[in-house]
Amino acid sequence: MSSRDWVYERFSEFYKSPRYEFPSPASFSQREYGFLLFKERAMVRHKGFASSTALRSFVRQRIPSDVYHSCAYYENPEAEMDKKGWAGADLVFDIDADHIPTSCGKIHDEWKCSNPDCGVSGGMVGRGITPDMCPACGGVKFETKTWACEQCIDTTRVETRNLLDMLMADFGFSEHEIRTFFSGHRGYHIHVESEAVRSLDAVARKEIVDYVTGIGIDLFEEKKRAPHRSRQKKASTPTFSLGDYGWKRRLKRGMRSFLQTASKEDLKAIGIKQGGASAIVKNKETILNRCIDENRWNIVRGVGYETWMRIAEHVKNREISQIDTVVTSDVHRLIRANGTLHGKTGLLKVEFPVKELDTFDPFVGAVAFKGGNTRVSIWDAPEFKLSGETFGPYKNQQVTLPTAAAVLLILKGRAELAEVQS
Ligand SMILES: [Zn+2]
Ligand SMILES: [Zn+2]
Numbered sequence: 001m002s003s004r005d006w007v008y009e010r011f012s013e014f015y016k017s018p019r020y021e022f023p024s025p026a027s028f029s030q031r032e033y034g035f036l037l038f039k040e041r042a043m044v045r046h047k048g049f050a051s052s053t054a055l056r057s058f059v060r061q062r063i064p065s066d067v068y069h070s071c072a073y074y075e076n077p078e079a080e081m082d083k084k085g086w087a088g089a090d091l092v093f094d095i096d097a098d099h100i101p102t103s104c105g106k107i108h109d110e111w112k113c114s115n116p117d118c119g120v121s122g123g124m125v126g127r128g129i130t131p132d133m134c135p136a137c138g139g140v141k142f143e144t145k146t147w148a149c150e151q152c153i154d155t156t157r158v159e160t161r162n163l164l165d166m167l168m169a170d171f172g173f174s175e176h177e178i179r180t181f182f183s184g185h186r187g188y189h190i191h192v193e194s195e196a197v198r199s200l201d202a203v204a205r206k207e208i209v210d211y212v213t214g215i216g217i218d219l220f221e222e223k224k225r226a227p228h229r230s231r232q233k234k235a236s237t238p239t240f241s242l243g244d245y246g247w248k249r250r251l252k253r254g255m256r257s258f259l260q261t262a263s264k265e266d267l268k269a270i271g272i273k274q275g276g277a278s279a280i281v282k283n284k285e286t287i288l289n290r291c292i293d294e295n296r297w298n299i300v301r302g303v304g305y306e307t308w309m310r311i312a313e314h315v316k317n318r319e320i321s322q323i324d325t326v327v328t329s330d331v332h333r334l335i336r337a338n339g340t341l342h343g344k345t346g347l348l349k350v351e352f353p354v355k356e357l358d359t360f361d362p363f364v365g366a367v368a369f370k371g372g373n374t375r376v377s378i379w380d381a382p383e384f385k386l387s388g389e390t391f392g393p394y395k396n397q398q399v400t401l402p403t404a405a406a407v408l409l410i411l412k413g414r415a416e417l418a419e420v421q422s
Helices: 003-016 052-062 150-170 202-213 246-261 264-269 274-282 284-294 305-319 325-329 403-411
Strands: 033-037 043-047 064-070 072-074 086-089 091-096 110-113 125-127 142-145 178-182 187-192 334-336 350-352 373-381 384-386 389-391 394-402 415-417
Touching: 003 052, 003 403, 003 415, 033 052, 052 064, 064 072, 091 150, 091 202, 091 325, 150 178, 150 187, 150 202, 150 246, 187 334, 202 325, 246 284, 246 305, 264 274, 274 284, 274 305, 373 403, 384 403, 389 394, 394 403, 403 415
Parallel strands: none
Antiparallel strands: 033 043, 033 064, 064 334, 072 086, 091 187, 110 125, 110 142, 178 187, 178 350, 373 394, 373 415, 384 389
16 A cells, blocks of 8 residues: 555545534635545535535545635635626635745755756755745746744744734734634634625735735835935934834834843844944933834934834834735635645644634644554654654654654655555
């Protein structure tokens, strides 16, 4: 039996278990469903189901490696795209370590250009985030080898926390309109299921994307107005006013917390000159109380326009949420279905309460396969945790592992079955 057939059987057992229930999204019968079939490795789209029972029996029959549904609601989910009758969509966010530079990604993620005529023999290889285009040949197809570690999850959790804060404090959504999920791989999905967002078109969703990612914030408009040298003293000092709502609040809070603890080195690291850094550290109380709280920006000698702009820019970058921008603005997007297995990990996409973002451990809560052991031959795998147990690192060795760990390593291309299973 091949390793992939063995994993297929585990997926099959999971979905066929009498205990398995499909958690249904809102307005279930108006969703388009899509499936990546395990054996055929082909995508089946434009499926609709009248009930979750019908969906469950389809899944049990076909055993997909991945199950998706539309963020949109349609009059006819099974019709062709332009005949479906779009009736609105949830507002969906995807925060994935695939799109966020992490220091661990440089260690555990690899890509290789698939172009047989790539300028580099055998195809150019690199580490970290897969580029859009091969630097050697311009090719756009890559083979990738990725890993999901705790640091990846920690990074995406910070971005998710920023996003949730904006959705609740700035947009005014309540906790029960927002659903939070672990994606099943290395990130989070946030779904806003509210009447208020359903009818937003792609342009409106792009506006939300810009807000969340900090594009076009007009706090920087002073830059254009302030002349380098002006006879009027006031014109060369920044005039942005921090306040109590939206990005103004976010920036105020962020600048305050950054400056409260920043050392001279921290300030120099974001490009502030020696003199400015010393002045800030020396006059910290004045900076916090007069500048930030009272918007009096020119009160400390040596801390001028350039310095304030650098601080604001740095804080802005800490406050944004690095979402996958394409997912949110696409009103026809398919998104992984809650409670289904991820074909790259065998972990579940799983929902948890908004307030448990910091305490929910995906490497425990998203584990689908409980019980059983299997012997696998592992080429190489970093140390990882699953269900509270630590495994690895492994290099060219045979190990007996719990089913969930064996499935993960096989799907990640790190291991194969060591012996024939009956
Ligand atoms: Zn190439
Ligand atoms: Zn990582």
